[in-house]
Amino acid sequence: MKTTLCNALRPLMLGALLISSFARADVTPLDRVVAIVDNDVVMQSQLDQRLREVRQTIQKRGAPLPPEHVLTQQVLERLIIEDIQLQIGERSGIRITDEELNQAMGTIAQRNHMTLDQFQAALTRDGLSYDDAREQVRREMVISRVRQRRVAERVQVSEQEVQNFLASDLGKIQLSEEYRLANILIPVPDGASSQTLQAAGKQAQDIYQQLKQGADFNQLAISRSAGDNALEGGEIGWRKAAQLPSPFDSMISSIAVGDVTEPVRTPGGFIILKVEEKRGGSKMVRDEVHVRHILLKPSEIRSDEETQKLAQKLYDRIKSGEDFGTLAKQFSEDPGSALHGGDLNWIDPEALVPEFREVMNNTPQGQLSKPFRSPFGWHVLEVLGRRATDSSDKFREQQAAQVLRNRKYDEELQAWLRQIRDEAYVEIKL
Known part of the structure; x- marks a missing residue:
């Protein structure tokens, strides 16, 4: 009987890596087959378990639950698709060794800033045994390798497609230089008097002079900035020039890493930007x-x-x-x-x-x-x-190829999933 990593745990393997709550299926003598899938079956206990997990996930997001019959149909269909992929993996000889599985569990724990023992305890508190979670991770790894072999390997991106993408407006925007920025905001209220404006401008200039003399930007942001990111040292993350308000969009390219802009008057007040890091662009x-x-x-x-x-x-x-x-x-x-x-x-x-x-x-x-x-x-x-x-040009070409490959993979995956579903023998018993 096959089950796969539930929607709540799947992000742990794909990049988000957040701990979610699980509910353990109650095995009762009344367990019954709800679907026949080729040479395997989906049981009522599997469906009930996944339904509980999905309900918990939806409720945590604060979203309303769909009608019960709609939710049941969606979850059962997901279990059927997963079961088909697991059977393909079994027929293809795909196996996950204990060493690989142990490494995967250790990675999940580490990315959640836990030791393996702490991760096991967290799973237990959420109603899932470590062995159950380990088995679910194993099955998700099998599905990932099946998709890699059946889908990813047949996705091809031509050199001409890459060059066309680089020449397009969309390609230029997606692959343009990015900046990791921090800011300090000196606020100016709506309808402020000229005296208030002068005082705010003087305060911004004073901070700017301190920064030019070597003062710590993060400390000044914490103590002087009125931005909602002040306690993070003014950190606002990665931005492309096109995402910045005027006049920062045109002036940011001339600012060196580690340097700051002069105070700029904006509708909300005076802003000083610092360029923490750059990536992309013409030099790599x-x-x-x-x-x-x-x-x-x-x-x-x-x-x-x-x-x-x-x-x-x-x-x-x-x-x-x-x-x-x-x-x-x-x-x-x-x-x-x-x-x-x-x-x-x-x-x-x-x-x-x-x-x-x-x-x-x-x-x-x-x-x-x-x-x-x-x-x-x-x-x-x-x-x-x-x-x-x-390798600036080569790096940009690799970035473009990856964007196109990801786009094609998503399209190819959906087509392949529909194909294997259509080709499988499925008898629903609900």
């Missing part, structure tokens, strides 16, 4: 790594465990003196690099999946990594060199 010096790898993919005829063992054998053969490039040409299942002995050439680490990037960054130049797992399969890599290079 980035670290690059010259790396080669061997990729082995689990399949219907080779399980994940067998693939791991083969990666270990190749690692041992290379350590014993066999040529990396020769083995890559013979065994690697990365069509883009296998013919070149596994060589990925010079590559931006940020363009790689986190699992690959982390191992690559921790592998010294000229050294071989031990076999490791990424969403694509099992890898062995060797770092051939490192360098810093001005």
Whole structure:
């Protein structure tokens, strides 16, 4: 019987990583099948459990609950789609090892600023055992890898599409330079007298002079600013120039990192901006790594465990003196690099999946990594060199390709989910 990570826990794996409440399903002798899905079933207890979790999530957002029959239909359909993907993963030989699962649970706890013991205690307070949560995370990892194999790998972005996007107004806006800003606001009430305006302007100039003489911006923001972000040191986060009010939108590009603007009169008062950090734009010096790898993919005829063992054998053969490039040409299942002995050439680490990037960054130049797992399969890599290079144009092209790839992936995923739902045998018993 298959269940998947509920909507409340899924953000833990995809980026938000927030702890949500769960309710444990009560197993009773009255449990019954509510849907037959190919070679599996969805049980009433699974549906009841997911319904409770969804209700809790909706109520926490303060939104009204839909009619019960509508909610039940939506949740059951979600369980059916998840079950189909889990069966595809099982037939494809996708397996999550205990080591990978332990690492995932540790990451969830860490990103919630907890130890693993504290995370287990938090789950218990919310009515979910650690074993239940662990199993749900495992199943979500299976679904993620199924989607990676069936959907992400067939998404292609052409060079012409990238260049067209970079030349478009939308591309120029999305990829323009961004600024991490902080501000200090000296307020001026509506209908203020000229005397009040002069006093506020003098106060703003006094703060500006202190800043130019080296005063701490964050401390002055906390003590002098009337902005609602004053207690955060005036921090307002990342903004593009087009998102700033006039005249800041035109003047911000000429402000160096760490510098501040002169006080500017706005409808709300006098504002001083500080540029904390910049990213994007026309100049981008980035670290690059010259790396080669061997990729082995689990399949219907080779399980994940067998693939791991083969990666270990190749690692041992290379350590014993066999040529990396020769083995890559013979065994690697990365069509883009296998013919070149596994060589990925010079590559931006940020363009790689986190699992690959982390191992690559921790592998010294000229050294071989031990076999490791990424969403694509099992890898062995060797770092051939490192360098810093001005890759502004290349970086912008990579950004554009990623934007287009994400857009295509979302469209492809929805089409694929509809396809597997239509092709599956589903008999609803409610």
